[in-house]
Amino acid sequence: MPLTRHEREEFLAEPHIAAISIDSGDPGRAPVSVPIWYQYAPGGDLWILTGTTSRKAELIAAAGRFTLLVDRVEPTVRYVSVEGPVISTAPADREHIRELAARYLPAEKVSGYLDFAAREQGDQLIVHMRPERWITAELGSL
Incomplete structure (x- = not known):
């Protein structure tokens, strides 16, 4: 079942380790996905840090957007995926x-x-992203 706006924003505001996905820029490759720390407050933009000369920084600059995914399995299975510029x-x-x-x-x-x-x-480079598209679910106690 999808989360409400309040539920998804509160969940994203919790300190989960996220997976960031960025277009690799190579038609023969899938997006680059790696774990990352992030900061978010409900209703606002989120931000991450990355090295100024890192591959992540280069790919983010080229793509102009990325996806961030956070999840948990206790006490229930829940996830939030957010994508934006x-x-x-x-x-x-x-x-x-x-x-x-x-x-x-x-x-x-x-x-x-x-x-x-x-x-x-x-x-380090601070990168701010505006959440634009959300995919969420509360799957209960599976």
């Missing part, structure tokens, strides 16, 4: 990285992650 990109700062890390990691690990990100991940 990229509405802005900008260099990410330490506060963007902190916000995203704090969403997914225990508080005591955020500082260590920030040090790791600065040392290992290089410059």
